[in-house]
Amino acid sequence: MTDFPVIRVRGLRNTYGDTTAVAGVDLDVATGEVVALLGPNGAGKTSTIDILQGHRDRDSGEVSVLGRDPAHVDLDWRAEIGVVAQDSDDLTELTVTEAVRHFARYYPGHRDPAEVIELVGLTDKTTARVRTLSGGQRRRQFWALIRRLADEGTPILFSTHYLDEAEALADRVAIIVGGRIVADGTPATLVAALTRRYGGTVPGLTVSRPSLEDVYLDLIGATP
Numbered sequence: 001m002t003d004f005p006v007i008r009v010r011g012l013r014n015t016y017g018d019t020t021a022v023a024g025v026d027l028d029v030a031t032g033e034v035v036a037l038l039g040p041n042g043a044g045k046t047s048t049i050d051i052l053q054g055h056r057d058r059d060s061g062e063v064s065v066l067g068r069d070p071a072h073v074d075l076d077w078r079a080e081i082g083v084v085a086q087d088s089d090d091l092t093e094l095t096v097t098e099a100v101r102h103f104a105r106y107y108p109g110h111r112d113p114a115e116v117i118e119l120v121g122l123t124d125k126t127t128a129r130v131r132t133l134s135g136g137q138r139r140r141q142f143w144a145l146i147r148r149l150a151d152e153g154t155p156i157l158f159s160t161h162y163l164d165e166a167e168a169l170a171d172r173v174a175i176i177v178g179g180r181i182v183a184d185g186t187p188a189t190l191v192a193a194l195t196r197r198y199g200g201t202v203p204g205l206t207v208s209r210p211s212l213e214d215v216y217l218d219l220i221g222a223t224p
């Protein structure tokens with residue numbers, strides 16, 4: 001089933017003083033979907049996701065996560081939401097087992113920490129300190145975790161500025177630039193849209209069919 005929206009966002013706006021971080025975002029994530037929020041630095045990804053978690057107030061717009069407004073939620077709702085900070089610098093002095101046990105305590109119905117460690121392929125690293133894992137190692141394990149949860153039907157929204165990550169993991173990619181969603185579709189749909197726009201050839205590129213990277217660079221206004 002992929003029609004019940006577990007996340008529904010309409011006209012979301014958020015400002016910090018004179019800076020408009022989120023400038024009218026519409027976004028849906030349906031049951032069983034994996035959606036990447038892809039955008040360059042400062043695009044508004046963190047602000048949007050903080051609001052969806054109930055960690056930040058919004059200026060305006062409608063937000064529903066698991067049928068509730070994150071601005072008015074309780075601990076039961078929070079226990080249904082899993083949050084992974086990919087580049088977190090917290091707790092890096094803990095061992096892998098200690099870190100997983102620490103986060104497990106936030107969730108009354110959590111999985112067995114040893115099972116989670118096995119799930120992400122870190123069984124031989126249980127006593128290693130988190131800071132000793134390489135960035136690539138952490139990222140590969142993140143990919144494995146997302147895939148496993150997606151296979152189990154868990155809807156996932158993740159933010160990234162890595163195009164390959166979005167393409168490898170997401171059913172759908174929402175590209176955010178300057179606080180706005182400038183494109184939203186499957187990687188194939190986004191490529192097809194750009195192909196149509198340029199009649200099959202993207203100016204300045206020698207390829208006749210654009211890749212998702214061409215679409216992304218075009219949308220964020222960068223020169224390939």
Ligand SMILES: Nc1ncnc2c1ncn2[C@@H]1O[C@H](COP(=O)(O)OP(=O)(O)OP(=O)(O)O)[C@@H](O)[C@H]1O
Nearest residue numbers: 016019021039040041042043044045046047048161
């Ligand atoms: N607490 C804050 N106070 C003032 N401005 C902020 C604050 N947090 C974010 N901003 C600004 O809001 C805009 C969006 O920031 P946000 O962190 O949401 O972007 P992002 O897409 O997550 O970026 P990155 O990929 O670099 O983490 C940026 O211009 C940023 O400078």
